[in-house]
Amino acid sequence: MALPLLALAALAALPLLLRSDFWLHFAIMTLYVALLGQSWNLLGGYGGQRSFGHAAFFGTGAYAAAVLQLDLGVNPWACLALAGLAGAAAGALVGALSFRYGLRGSYFALVTLAFAEVFRILADSVPFTGAGVGLQIPLRQSAANFQFPDKAGFYAVILALTALATALAWWVEHSRFGAALVALRENEEAARALGIDVNRTKLRAIALSGGLAGLAGSFYVQYYLYIDPRLAYGVEVSVAALLVPLIGGAGTVFGPLVGALVLRALNEASSRLTGDAPGLNLVLYGALLIAILAFLPDGLVSLGARLRQALRRRAPGHA
C-alpha cells in the first residue's frame, strides 16, 4: 500500500518540476486518456465485454456537464458528479438492453457502436445540445468554477480522478465482485453454474465503467470549454478507450496507465514528425492495435514476465 501512495505523492508534486505548460499539458492528457482507458478496462478488460462505443458514455457525461451548467446554472463541480451519474445511467441503459437479450462478443461490440452513433446523430439534431455547432462554455476563470487560470489546477483534478479509477480497478481485482466478473469473462456458463448472477454483475460493471467515462467527459468539457457531437460521440473516443488498455494490458490495474503513456508519447512524436497531418495519428493507432494483437496480445505489462521467461529458458542451469 505504501508504494502506490508514494508514487501518487510524487505525481502530485510533478507540476513543481514541470515548468513548461507543454509538459504539463502532456501529463494532463496522459492521465485523462488513462482515465478513459481504465473505464473501458473495468468492463472490457476484467469483464471481457469489449465495447466499441465507449463514446456513448463519455459523450453523455460531457453533454450532461455542459447542458446542466449552461441551461440550469448548476455549479461545474456539481456537474462533474452529475456527469459521472449520467455516464453510469447511459452505461446501465445500454447494458440493461444488451445483456438482458444475451448479446455477447462481436454482437455486444457492434451494438455499443450503434448506440454511440445514435447518440451522435441525436446530439447533431436536437436543439439543446447546440446541434452541429456544439456548445461553448463561457470563460469565467476561478477554482470555484472548475476553470483554473493555470494548468496545475487541472492536473490536480485529473490526477485525483485517475487515481480514483486506478483504486477502483485495484478494488475490482481484490473483491468478490471482481472475481465474479473475471469468472464470467472466462466462461459464462460455468460462472452461472457457480451461482453468479451474470447479468447483474455485467450490469454493475458497465454502470461503473460508464460512470468513469462520464467523469472523463466532464473533465474534457472543463478543460477545453467546448463540446460538439463529433468530439463527444465520435469513433475516435471509442477507439482511444479500447486502445489504451489493450496496449498496456487489459484486465490489469496499471495496464491503462502504461498504455496511456505510450499512446500519448507516440501521438506527440508523430505530430512532431508529420506536422499534424490529418488522419496520420489515427493511422498510427490502427497499426499499433494490429501490432499489439499480433505480437503482444497481453499488452506491454506482460513484457516483463515474458523477458524473464525468455532469460530463464536461455540459462537452464540458473532456474
Next chain:
Amino acid sequence: MFAFDIVLPAVLNGLATGAVYALVALGLTLIYGVLHIVNFAHGSLLMLALYGVYFLYTLLGVDPYLALPIMVPAMFALGYALQRTLIATASHGREDNILLVTLGLSIVIDNLALYLWSADTRTINPSYAYDTVDLGVAILALPKLVSSLGALLATLLLWLLIRRTDLGKAIRALARERRGAELVGIDVAHVFAMSFGIGIACVGAAACLLLPSYYAHPGVGESFVIIAFTIVVLGGMGSFPGALLGGFIIGVTESLGGLFLGENLGRIGVFALFIAILLFRPAGLFGARA
C-alpha cells in the same frame, strides 16, 4: 400526410439502392458464414474501391462500368492477401481478436485515405450521370437503375459460384464442418482466403456500380459498415436470401427515413433498426438461432 406519388418514387429509389447494399452485404455475410469473421474493415475496403474506380475514371478515363473487370480481380487479390497475411496471423485465430484486428485495419485504411486524398467529396460526371428512365409509375436515375440490375446480376453469379462449382462446394463444406473438410483434403487456409477474397470482390463490383450515382470520401466506409452489418444481422448471419431481402429493406428504410425525418435525423432509422434487431431477433429473418 404524404402523397402516394412522393412515397412511391422514394420506395423505388430505396429498392434500387438496396440492391447495391445487398451486394456489399453478401460479401460480408459470405465472410462471416465461412470464416466466422466479423469483418469490420468491409466498409473501408468499399471506400478504397470507390477511390480506385474514381482514379481509373479521372486519370485513365476508364468508365466505371468498364472498370468492373479491373476492380473485381484487384479487390479479390487484396482480400485474399489480407486474409492470408494479416488477419489470420495477427488474430491468432481468436474470434474476439479478429474483430479488433479488422477494426485496426479499418482505422488504418480510413485515415490513410484522409491523409492521402483529403476530406473532399469526389464525384464523377460521365455523360449518362443525369439521364433518367421513366418507369411509368416513377422516374428513376439511369445510373441507379443500371447499378441495381448489375448488383442483382452479380448476386446471381455469386450464387452460381457457391452452388455450382467445386470451389463453392469446398466453401460450403468448410462453412458447415471445418474438421470434416480438412479430413477430405480441403486446403483450409487457401479456401478461407478465397472466401475472403470473393467477399471483397463483391465490394469491388459494388464500388463500380455505385460511383456514377455516389461519391468517394474517406468517411464512406464508416457509414457503410453499419449499413452492411444491419443488413447481415437482419437477414441472419451467413444467409444469402436474407442478405438480399435485408438490403432491400434497409434501402427503403433509409429512403423513407430521409423523406419523413429529414436528411440528418433520417440516418437514425438504420441504427435504430440495427439495435432493435440485435436485441429482439438476433438470429435475423432467415438465420437459425446460433
